[in-house]
Amino acid sequence: MKAPRDHGGGLDAAIAEYGGTRADWLDLSTGINPVPYPLPDLAPHAWNALPDQAAQAKLIQRARAFWNVPDAAAVLPIPGASAAIAQLPRLGKAGQVSIPGPTYNEHAAGFATHGWDVTATAPAQADARVLVHPNNPTGHFYGTDDLGAPLTVIDESFCDIAPMRSLVAHATRPGHIVLKSFGKFWGLAGLRLGFAIGPDPLIAQLQEMLGPWPVSGPALTIGARALCDQIWAQDTRARLTADAARLDALMQRAGADVTGGTSLFRLYRVDNAQHWQDRLARHRILGRIFPYADDLIRLGLPAPQGWAQLERTL
Amino acid sequence: MKAPRDHGGGLDAAIAEYGGTRADWLDLSTGINPVPYPLPDLAPHAWNALPDQAAQAKLIQRARAFWNVPDAAAVLPIPGASAAIAQLPRLGKAGQVSIPGPTYNEHAAGFATHGWDVTATAPAQADARVLVHPNNPTGHFYGTDDLGAPLTVIDESFCDIAPMRSLVAHATRPGHIVLKSFGKFWGLAGLRLGFAIGPDPLIAQLQEMLGPWPVSGPALTIGARALCDQIWAQDTRARLTADAARLDALMQRAGADVTGGTSLFRLYRVDNAQHWQDRLARHRILGRIFPYADDLIRLGLPAPQGWAQLERTL
Numbered sequence: 001m002k003a004p005r006d007h008g009g010g011l012d013a014a015i016a017e018y019g020g021t022r023a024d025w026l027d028l029s030t031g032i033n034p035v036p037y038p039l040p041d042l043a044p045h046a047w048n049a050l051p052d053q054a055a056q057a058k059l060i061q062r063a064r065a066f067w068n069v070p071d072a073a074a075v076l077p078i079p080g081a082s083a084a085i086a087q088l089p090r091l092g093k094a095g096q097v098s099i100p101g102p103t104y105n106e107h108a109a110g111f112a113t114h115g116w117d118v119t120a121t122a123p124a125q126a127d128a129r130v131l132v133h134p135n136n137p138t139g140h141f142y143g144t145d146d147l148g149a150p151l152t153v154i155d156e157s158f159c160d161i162a163p164m165r166s167l168v169a170h171a172t173r174p175g176h177i178v179l180k181s182f183g184k185f186w187g188l189a190g191l192r193l194g195f196a197i198g199p200d201p202l203i204a205q206l207q208e209m210l211g212p213w214p215v216s217g218p219a220l221t222i223g224a225r226a227l228c229d230q231i232w233a234q235d236t237r238a239r240l241t242a243d244a245a246r247l248d249a250l251m252q253r254a255g256a257d258v259t260g261g262t263s264l265f266r267l268y269r270v271d272n273a274q275h276w277q278d279r280l281a282r283h284r285i286l287g288r289i290f291p292y293a294d295d296l297i298r299l300g301l302p303a304p305q306g307w308a309q310l311e312r313t314l
Numbered sequence: 315m316k317a318p319r320d321h322g323g324g325l326d327a328a329i330a331e332y333g334g335t336r337a338d339w340l341d342l343s344t345g346i347n348p349v350p351y352p353l354p355d356l357a358p359h360a361w362n363a364l365p366d367q368a369a370q371a372k373l374i375q376r377a378r379a380f381w382n383v384p385d386a387a388a389v390l391p392i393p394g395a396s397a398a399i400a401q402l403p404r405l406g407k408a409g410q411v412s413i414p415g416p417t418y419n420e421h422a423a424g425f426a427t428h429g430w431d432v433t434a435t436a437p438a439q440a441d442a443r444v445l446v447h448p449n450n451p452t453g454h455f456y457g458t459d460d461l462g463a464p465l466t467v468i469d470e471s472f473c474d475i476a477p478m479r480s481l482v483a484h485a486t487r488p489g490h491i492v493l494k495s496f497g498k499f500w501g502l503a504g505l506r507l508g509f510a511i512g513p514d515p516l517i518a519q520l521q522e523m524l525g526p527w528p529v530s531g532p533a534l535t536i537g538a539r540a541l542c543d544q545i546w547a548q549d550t551r552a553r554l555t556a557d558a559a560r561l562d563a564l565m566q567r568a569g570a571d572v573t574g575g576t577s578l579f580r581l582y583r584v585d586n587a588q589h590w591q592d593r594l595a596r597h598r599i600l601g602r603i604f605p606y607a608d609d610l611i612r613l614g615l616p617a618p619q620g621w622a623q624l625e626r627t628l
Contacts, residue, residue: 012368022359036362045336048350050503054326079393079506079528086525106525113522189364190531192393208427211400211420214393216530217504 011286018281026306028280029288031136031158031265033236034303036187037226046217055220062227063195067163067180073171074203077215077223081157081181081194082106087209088177089114091202092151095127102292103132104155127151133167134158137267137290137298138260141165150175157181157194161237161263171197177206182219184264185236186226193219240264243301247310251299254314265300273297283313325600332595340620342594343602345450345472345579347550348617350501351540360531369534376541377509381477381494387485388517391529391537395471395495395508396420401523402491403428405516406465409441416606417446418469441465447481448472451581451604451612452574455479464489471495471508475551475577485511491520496533498578499550500540507533554578557615561624565613568628579614587611597627 011027046055060075069075078084085106089097094115099108101120107130108118116128129149131142133156141162147154147170154167156178171178177198183189193215196206207214215223226232240263247266248258256268256276265288270276273289276297280287288298302310325341360369374389383389392398399420403411408429413422415434421444422432430442443463445456447470455476461468461484468481470492485492491512497503507529510520521528529537540546554577561580562572570582570590579602584590587603590611594601602612616624 010367011363012366027363030364032362032364034362036358039361044350045504047353047502047504048346048348049325049341050344050346050497051506052326053324079397079530080525082525082527083393086523110525183364188361189527190359190361192365192527192530209400211394211396211424213396213503213506216393216506216533218532219530 014281014286018284020284024284026285026302026309028300028302028310029286030189030300031262031298032184032189032300033187033240033264034301034306035236035239037222037229037232040222040225042218042221046221049217051213051215051217051220055217055224056215059215059220059224059227062224063180066227066230066233067166067168067197069168069197070172072199073168073197074200076196076203076207076210077220078194078196078206078210079214079216079219080183080192081155081179083192083210083214084177084179084194084196084206085155086110087206088151088153089116089128090209091177091205092128092175096123097128097130097151098122098126098149099130100135102137102290103130104136104157107132107153107155122146129153130155132157134162134165134262137265137288137296139262139267140260142167144170147173147176152176154178157184158262158264160185160233161240168197172199174199175202177202182223182226185233188222191219191222192216193223237263240301246307247299247301250311250314256297259296261298263301265298267296267298269295270297271295280313283309285310285313328595328600332598334598338598340599340616340623342614342616342624343600344503344614345576345612346498346503346614347501347554347578348615348620349550349553351536351543351546354536354539356532356535360535363531365527365529365531365534369531369538370529373529373534373538373541376538377494380541380544381480381482381511383482383511384486386513387482387511388514390510390517390521390524391534392508392510392520392524393528393530393533394497394506395469395493397506397524397528398491398493398508398510398520399469400424401520402465402467403430403442404523405491405519406442406489410437411442411444411465412436412440412463413444414449416451416604417444418450418471421446421467421469436460443467444469446471448476448479448576451579451602451610453576453581454574456481458484461487461490466490468492471498472576472578474499474547475554482511486513488513489516491516496537496540499547502536505533505536506530507537551577554615560621561613561615564625564628570611573610575612577615579612581610581612583609584611585609594627597623599624599627
């Protein structure tokens with residue numbers, strides 16, 4: 001089988017190279033909130049039974065309310081945003097797709113696999129466009145002027161830190177699909193839950209591509225609970241903002257410059273990213289560096305008990 | 315969005331029509347083992363972190379050993395067999411596909427969506443063939459003579475009741491893919507776990523179609539534990555066999571004839587299937603009838619505490 005593309009989250013590989021156990025390591029290689037939504041009790045039927053239509057309908061209704069989804073847009077729960085990213089290129093006839101970069105690399109890989117011509121520039125007449133909003137790793141937000149390609153994918157995997165910036169109001173436009181990720185802001189990446197939001201014919205096509213029961217019973221239950229908990233969401237946004245500032249201060253004192261990011265991950269410009277990555281890894285801290293830049297390092301936020309380890313290292 | 319195709323598992327719809335609560339109902343509409351594999355404790359990182367390569371490798375190794383997968387075949391964990399069923403038609407150039415029926419209806423739907431000409435007969439020269447092995451609902455097992463189409467899908471979702479009948483040894487042949495379901499035999503359908511087994515180029519294509527991290531952290535942990543528990547599997551086979559005989563005796567006394575099935579579901583010929591379905595539903599028991607036959611009803615096995623309700627009704 002194929003080796004996966006370059007991603008964060010490879011803690012097992014880091015352990016194999018640098019030693020230690022999972023408990024020794026502080027994994028800052030992803031943009032996943034380290035203080036996850038508390039797991040509710042799960043009824044046995046969430047595990048045992050085929051996920052039923054009522055549970056799915058409830059999750060969809062909660063998602064609509066949480067994200068202010070326009071009535072004219074359809075909402076489809078999916079097993080992680082990645083599951084949709086692999087299928088979205090099939091929603092249009094292969095042509096030219098504009099994916100402003102650097103950005104999350106699965107979009108370009110998915111379109112290329114389906115015979116699209118991928119460009120990082122923004123020609124006026126591209127057949128498709130992918131906007132990671134806010135962008136990973138730069139944190140750039142797009143505007144309504146960036147929309148309008150016949151197939152427009154707006155990947156809002158990190159947008160729950162800044163709900164006022166969401167472009168979900170445009171998910172009614174033909175060919176426009178907004179992706180939401182549950183794993184990152186709610187800190188439950190292992191659950192595999194996301195949403196695709198867009199005009200009905202497009203979402204129905206995607207639904208057919210994913211097959212029946214795409215989302216697990218635990219994901220239906222946990223998602224429905226979390227998406228009606230606005231207080232947790234507000235508290236989390238405030239905590240992430242404070243923690244991002246704390247991380248910036250630490251890194252700046254150690255000689256790094258803040259150059260972008262969101263409150264779920266921070267992007268720093270440094271003299272030599274590989275040296276930083278090695279130094280952190282020797283202290284059992286996993287950062288993220290990029291094949292396309294030798295002076296950028298991205299760090300996620302430590303969990304409350306992880307700050308001391310980072311402070312000792314820097 | 316589209317309404318789902320006809321399936322078992324619609325307990326919520328039955329409750330809406332006949333009343334009662336989930337606790338009142340005995341759901342026999344599926345072929346899911348009602349005594350699920352006991353849930354192990356789950357580490358927080360199974361929920362919080364992106365599923366890592368080591369956990370996936372461990373699950374694959376356990377799956378190989380459990381099913382005696384030939385070394386030359388690749389194994390891919392998937393979020394339920396359905397996820398693969400929706401993609402498999404893309405592994406060949408659309409032509410004629412033979413799907414002996416009646417059988418599980420998602421296969422024909424998937425191939426038709428991708429422009430294949432679906433036939434229930436078995437022409438010698440079909441471009442693809444789907445064998446549900448054992449077949450749902452008849453229980454028919456296929457043989458090696460039935461293999462050999464350029465694309466051959468062997469859906470062994472219900473084959474763990476009879477491991478000696480598995481055709482997995484043929485998963486090394488070009489174009490031959492065996493599907494395994496974790497939800498049915500292990501009774502954890504809500505978990506969304508299955509496996510695709512076949513020659514490497516084909517499985518690598520499927521992997522690309524599903525995107526990274528297709529399977530949840532809990533599914534990786536639970537699957538790896540269950541697939542090395544041969545004692546539980548053996549005990550379960552014996553219990554299912556005894557329970558199937560007990561169900562047959564009850565139904566025969568009530569006037570039904572056994573006409574097929576496996577030890578996870580039984581198929582009965584009755585005078586009027588709709589009347590049977592209504593009578594059971596009035597007693598809060600959900601059976602399964604089929605749009606293509608007015609004299610067939612399929613029942614899954616009751617959980618230990620469910621037999622009394624069935625005995626009172628019949």
